[in-house]
Amino acid sequence: MNAEPGTTSTQHNKKLTKSDAKTLSLSALGGALEFYDFVIFVYFANVVGSLFFPSEMPEWMRQVQTYGIFAAGYLARPLGGIIMAHFGDLLGRKRMFMLSIFLMAVPTMAIGLMPTYASIGLAAPLLLLLCRVLQGAAIGGEAPGAWVFVTEHVSKHRIGVACGTLSAGLVAGILIGSLVATGIHATFTAQQVHAYGWRIPFLLGGVFGFVTMYLRRWLHETPIFKEMQSHKTLAEEMPIKSVIKNHLPSVFVSMAVTWVLTAAIVVTILMTPSLLQNLIDLDPTTALEANSLAIIFILIGCIVSGSLADRFGNGPIMAIFSIGLAASFWAFYSTMLQDTTYLFPMYAVVGFFVGIVGVVPAIAVKSFPAAIRFSGLSFSYNVAYAIFGGMTPMLVSTMIANDPMSPVYYVAGVSAVGVIASLAVICFSPKLDLTAGIA
Structure with missing residues (x-):
């Protein structure tokens, strides 16, 4: 393949260097801290719901309202992501990388300091909604920007492991959230958590955000963007316009694999601890400990899936992990409703196959040429996440009232979409231009 603007021939056989490792490490660590800020909300959804909505509201309605505010963060992702991606394609990846973390740190700390419904009435949920919207705008630029950033620092033969490593870092943010939530519940009584303990994770998140800003000072602009800038080969029209006009097949494939990612993360990881607590009265500490495992x-699954994708191709690994996700979650969830003896090992197997999130960005980031890569990935990823990730908690919460097995059916259906998308990658990858502009 001939190198096009945004590539250099000397990079084609480049292995991961110390500089690459530093970039991956700092990007993954920063992403972990930022994702912690975004997801800590869901671990305290029950407490937040009781504090920010009227006490006379029915429990099911309070839960739907709380997850609705959670969803608002997802719905804000496309706008924030598209705007940051637009300037990331025109002005540089690093600048937007720094902006996203600032937009995350401020509202996270604000939530930790915010008065509740008992103090300021209706203003409390409205302010909470505003903070979630700002968080959503920030995270909309973070994940796509991070994937573009790291893949433009490594060889095309290392994109899978780079995306897998970075995805592992992002997921580590969820782990930090789970561990912090576990620690809060283990340290404080339920009354203390309700009174003030719930604020601690949000205040920590604000501090984590500003630490991340400091860490990212040491990152450098990507070689591919620098080369496009020097050769004046940046996008000549609005990047998003080019994406929609010329790359719709890539958009559809990227949105499909993102849908799988949302089901894997939102249902099996973020929602399952609360679902098990509500359905079978599982102890919160036990649920969160299993979730952490x-x-x-x-x-592990992220790094394994990314490494295997480099060796065997994205399509086959996407298909294998999609099937594994559906089968493992079906076995786990249906068993837990009857018997929790094997809670920890069975949840660990589910977690490994959720590692599919390591190969998803490798598919999406390769689908767009360098000049519009940030915009293409951000548009596809964030629109899909807004639709599927944002609506999933409310949809599953509503469905589960009629059938406790609804989460299983949903994950199985979306996993089938993953298999179909993997076939598209295998059969039509040349038309999707899956290596355009990658070194």
Whole structure:
């Protein structure tokens, strides 16, 4: 393949260097801290719901309202992501990388300091909604920007392991959230958590965000963007316009694999601890400990799936992990409703197959040429996440009232979409331009 603008021939056989490792490490660590800020909300959804909505509201309605505010963060992702991606394609990847973390740190700390419904009435949930919207705008630029950033620092033969490593870092943010939530519940009584303990994770998140800003000072702009800038080969029209006009097949494939990612993370990891507590009265500490173990196995699964994708191709690994996700979650969830004896090992297996999130960005980031890569990935990923990730908690919460097995059916259906998408990658990858502009 001839190198096009955004590539250099000397990079084609480049292995991961110390500089690459530093970039991956700092990007993954920063992403972990930022994802912690975004997901800590869901671990305290029950407490937040009781504090920020009227006490006379029915429990099911309070839960739907709380997850609705959670969903608002997802719905804000496309706008924030598209705007940051637009300037990331025109002005540089690093600048937007720094902006996203600032937009995350401020509202996270604000939530930790915010008065509740008992103090300021209706203003409390409205302010909470505003903070979630700002968080959503920030995270909309973070994940796509991070994937673009690291893949433009490594060889095309290392994209899978780079995306897998970075995804592991992002998921580590969820692990940090789970561990912090576990620690809060283990340290404080339920009354203390309700009174003030719930604020601690959000205040920590604000501090984590500013630490991340400091760490990212040491990152450098990507070689591919620098080369496009020097050769004046940046996008000549609005990047998002080019994405929609010229790359719709890539958009559809990227959105499909993102849907799988949302089901894997939102249902099996973020929602399952609360679902098990509500359905079978599982102790919160036990649920969160099992959840933490599952997330550790996601980290392993991310790196394994990314490495295997480099060796065997994205399509086959996407298909294998999609099938594994559906089968393992079906076995785990249906068993837990009857018997929790094997809670920890079975949840660990589910976690490993949630490692599919390591190969998803490798598919999406390769689908767009360098000049519009950030915009293409951000548009596809964030629109899909807004639709599927944002609506999933409310949809599953509503469905589960009629059938406790609804989460299983949903994950199985979306996993089938993953298999179909993997076939598209295998059969039509040349038309999707899956290596355009990658060194």
